[in-house]
Amino acid sequence: MLFRRLKFLAIVVVALVVLLGGSYLFAPQWLFRANIAREAMAAHLEKHSVQAGDTRWSYYEGGEGPTIVLLHGFADSKEVWLEVAKQLTPHFHLVIPDLPGWGESSRDANASYNIDAQAARLQTFVQTLGLGRFLLVGHSMGGAIAGVYAAEHPEHVGELALVDAFGLKFKENAFARATLAGKDPFVFSDRAGFWHAADLVFDQRPDIPGRFVDVLVARNVKDHAFIAKVLGELREPSQYLAVQNRLDQLTMPVLGLWCKDDKVIDISALDSLRNGLTHASAISTSTLNGCGHMPELEKPEETAQILTAFALSH
Secondary structure (H helix, E strand, O other), X not given: OHHHHHHHHHHHHHHHHHHHHHHXXXXXXXXXXXXXXXXXXXXXXXXXXXXXXXXXEEEEEEOOOOEEEEEOOOOOOHHHHHHHHHHHOOOOEEEEEOOOOOOOOOOOOOOOOOHHHHHHHHHHHHHHHOOOOEEEEEEOHHHHHHHXXXXXXXXXEEEEEEEOOOOOOOOOOHHHHHHHOOOOOOOOOOHHHHHHHHHHHOOOOOOOOHHHHHHXXXXXXXXXXXXXXHHHHHOOHHHHOOOHHHHHXXXXXXXXXXXXXXXXXXXXXXXXXXXXXXXXXXXXXEEEOOOOOOHHHHOHHHHHHHHHHHHHOO
């Protein structure tokens, strides 16, 4: 009897190995999605969707306490916040959307997805969900959207946190020169291109299985035209200075959180933020070592701790 049970368990184990191995080789997108679902469950988040304005929004929601809305950056998705969310949901109610046009949210090929248009869509989303006042956190492009939204809708934004945010003046770097010259570092078609983009935004290359990289490459290829379209819109001065031009309108407490070695948005943007906040009720700044442009991925615990301290201090 024992031998039969061991034989059965061995067959089950072999079957699972074959199934998972086959999925990794021939259907890596299935394992990729399963891993994301596992991370969302670990963060106590559930995925929802809602029609708000011209967009079918996909978003995560979960946790108890004061509300925090987290916005992702350019060519990214809500999943970028999962590791940070795992630290926050025990203390806060989180809403983490795919911004319109990105991730699983819907897209209109004929519509604009610049900072101003996205801030207007965010207001429709906030109203549809019936959110009151909340801490609004934005990373990179999401930081520009957050800053514009906070200036235009202070009735909803109790506090604002800008994480390596786009939309501020900063010391011109190689990324800015290349982008303004018309190059697009976020478009790639193979693993080499993916790692080139990764080296731009990470201090250390993340440990990602090769077939998962292939899934990310396939998604990027599918989005090439949209990425190019939006980046073209963001090259306009009204867009890459969208927050800078509104700093004197921000009256709530504001946090600037930056990685010291950010090669995309130079840390000098933090000085522009501090110097321009003439009417903010409080100004906080934090810097992190050992990360590039993605502190929520490279330093999730530290990022969550800083956001928690900022939320609880106001």
